[in-house]
Amino acid sequence: MSEVKKIATRESYGNALVELGKAHNEVVVLDADLAAATKTGIFKKAFPDRHIDCGIAECNMMGIAAGLSLTGKVPFASTFAMFAAGRAFEQVRNTIGYPKLNVKIGATHAGISVGEDGATHQCNEDIALMRTIPNMVVINPSDDVEARAAVQAAYEHKGPVYMRFGRLAAPVINDSSDYQFELGKGVTLREGKDITLIATGLEVSFALEAAELLKKDGIDARVINIHTIKPIDEDIIIKATMETKKLFTIEEHSIIGGLGSAVCDVVCEKAPASVYKIGVRDCFGESGPALELLHKYELDAEGIYKQVKENI
């Protein structure tokens, strides 16, 4: 098998911002002393006057972004998911969500794949927090292609958007020439009639690998990529409940409140079916190399395969 190209979606974020910045003068980027890590440093190099470093003060950064959006700018406020969704939750809710401001939040370093920094910096709760806020769109792209498309889509959407990016280099899986990103639309990456793996973000490529492993055991798994967790694509989920026997949701996020819960919300109300949630099981992460952590927490292909086999 040829070497698969890998790139971290935080890198895609930085690159996409530069492209957006070239096309639109009103795009400004905010950071909270993490420009080197969130990759907004790439934008800073291209547009130094339109990059605003707020210092280590994320709550204030969200307010400043709100003020910028009220005066004609399109701000992209950037920091780690822990601080964007966690520390500044109430600022995002009251100062961005409630007045429905055109603020984009670029949250990098989501999930346990942050790696060595450990539990304090591994945000497994951001999707849950952000999707409860009315007016908020929540996007969790799976690779470089999708991440760049998501940034563009976030710009085009009028209103608040939360984008979740990762630190770990992720395989590029959406590089076909006919790839199109549509906000709120799930993507069937692999047809299957036995079960459905519904994955988001970094877990999408692992889900595809797991489907290959399951195939060897005679299990025909459909794989759906949900890049937009809110608004979620109800139709693609309902269809999967009709056409396959069981759903497995897979996310690098707590099994409480994230993709799994969002899918269950749809299934419970509209098409009762059995759903098994694969994710971080109501626990904190820990230090270690990202891939080793993903293995330990059973969030790599092997871990997904194992959990599907045990719960099918």
Add this chain to the structure above:
Amino acid sequence: MDILDMQKKALEVRKGIITGVHSAKSGHPGGSLSAADIYTYLYFEEMNVDAKNPEDENRDRFVLSKGHTAPGLYAALALKGFFPMEDMKTLRHVGSYLQGHPDKKGTPGVDMSSGSLGQGISVAVGMALSGKLSDKDYRVYTLLGDGEIQEGQVWEAAMFAGHRKLDNLVVIVDNNNLQIDGTVEEVCSPYPIADKFKAFQFHTIEIDGNDFEEIDKAFKEARATKGMPTAIIARTVKGKGVSFMENQASWHGAAPNDEQFEIAMKDLEKAGEALCQK
């Protein structure tokens, strides 16, 4: 500035506050009344705003960081013509655009939703920064409570504003000395307030915030100050203008009953008659 005219307008604003809070049977009269003179000055003397064109991109902006004193802001906006003063009676009623705390989405003239303390100042700072980035000459004003500045975010915002030398920004602290649990000194003293803003690279001015001459002088000085933002520490009387509410922490968040409403309105009428004899 015609001081007598300002004083008369401020009385109308105060009547609007009492009318709204009485009709709502809840709300925050104390801090609305203490800042009534500042609201009046901002909307009738200082700020470049037009009730017929509330979304003008070159207008001055106001963010009410101490959002619970929305009745004061609403009464000033109504008096300025953004909406009918009669609507003050719908304050906090189901379906009214006059929400308990300002909601910019449905209220003409409200530049930002606010109410969760400590957050409005950051938004004002963002607006001021935006003006600098776009080379626009609008000015931005934000009103904070003296209890509100116990919130750490206020100082994050102040640090940034000083760092960026936002001389198009004026932060006003309504220093009425009272918060819900008592005097600000008893609860968690924010004093010395001016020195704190000075340390964050602000020009500071301390005034009697219920005296139009001093208010006028302060805002003119702020306008003339270049290279740094200005903080106006306005010493005020909580409940100002209503005899039984003055300097009473208990009137921070309570509404007058029918009898108290009559007394309050009589107080304000009497003050108005006194002004007419001047």
